[in-house]
Amino acid sequence: MMQKTVHSFLICFAIFATAFWVFQDNQAIPGERSHQTIAPQRDTDRLVFLLQYIGQDYGAAVGENGVINQYEYAEMLEFSQQAMDWYTALRSDQMVDSTFSNLQALRNLIKTKASWAKVQSLTRVLIRDLASELDIRTSPEETPSLAKGKSLYRNNCAVCHGLEGNGNGSAAEGLEPAPNSFLEPDYMNEATPYRFYNAIRIGIAGTAMPAYGHAFTNQQSWDVAFYLMTFRQGFSQQATNEDYNLTLNDLATKSNLQLVQEIVDPPGRRDNRKFQATLATIDYLRQHLE
Incomplete structure (x- = not known):
């Protein structure tokens, strides 16, 4: 028992030490729990990750009737301002007017407590435009290997996130915030491999999640992300003979909900049986990438 306790402590210490080393420059990344003025991060991937975070997590801050979590809302305001500051620092005198205008529009949407759908839609436009403007690669160069991803996950991530992805690994006890669970359907259906890829490479400050950009190759990060x-609870596979013409970039950058909405006709009107069947097809395509 004592050996197990010491082992868990050493693992946690190593994780926190790595996280401290990676983020000692005090650049605020989504998840950091301190609202302070921070120097711009001259890193295109971090700017995109910031927008990904806003797009997926805004729903935890604002609901149909206004602010539902004041802390999360303050974080959204802070991060939307940081996105503008980081872009200005990155581009200096080469800013694209439409991109900066959209960043301003995003901040205004958040200040006026606009709907999650509007905020999410604009973050997706910004990420797409920034990828083109800054020449950011948003998908893997090679087809991801789920087998390699599983091995890397078990050897590096399961200690906190658990072998089954439920967030209760042997070193998870006492971590605050707790490691993410990858089981929750609503969260996972809004997630994308591209966002996970950035989280793996960059890490998440204010948590025990270190950056693996120095330990994994880009391809290995994609393997784990996919x-x-x-x-996800309910992950299933339904083979299809239909050609949905989805590219690897589609599967990397679009969430399950985005892909289903693009396939299901008419979009915006959910036939639950058709939705679940189409989701199972997306699961199949994500599992059979070759």
Whole structure:
């Protein structure tokens, strides 16, 4: 028992030490729990990750009747301002007017407590435009290997996130915030491999999640990112003979909900049986990438 306790402590210490080393420059990344003025991060991937975070997590801050979590809302306001500051620092005198205008529009949407759908839609436009403007690669160069992703996950991530992705690994006890669970359907259906890829490479400050950009190759990060998508409760596979003409970039950058909405006709009107069947097809395509 004592050996197990010491082992868990050493693992946690190593994780926190790594996280401290990676983020000692005090650059605020989504998840940091301190509202302070921070120097711009000259890193295009971090700017995109910030927008990904806003797009997926805004729903935890604002609901149909206004602010539902004041802390989360303050974080959204802070991060939307940081996105503008970081873009200005990155582009200086080469800013694209439409991109900066959209960043301003995003901040205004958040200040006026606009709907999650509007905020999410604009973050997606910004991420797409920034990828083109800053020449950011948003999908893997090679087809991800789920087998390799599983092995990397078990050897590096399961100690906190658990072998089944439920967030209760042997080193998870006492961590605050707790490690993410990848089982929750609503969260996972809004997630994308591209967001997981950035989280893996960059880490999440204010948590025990370190950056693996120095330990994994880009391809290995993609392997793990695609593997994480298979943890969702209800993940199933339904083979299809239909050609949905989905590219690897589509599967990397679009959430399950986005892909289903693009396939299901008419979009915006959910036939639950058709939705679940189409989701199972997306699961199949994510599992059979070759």
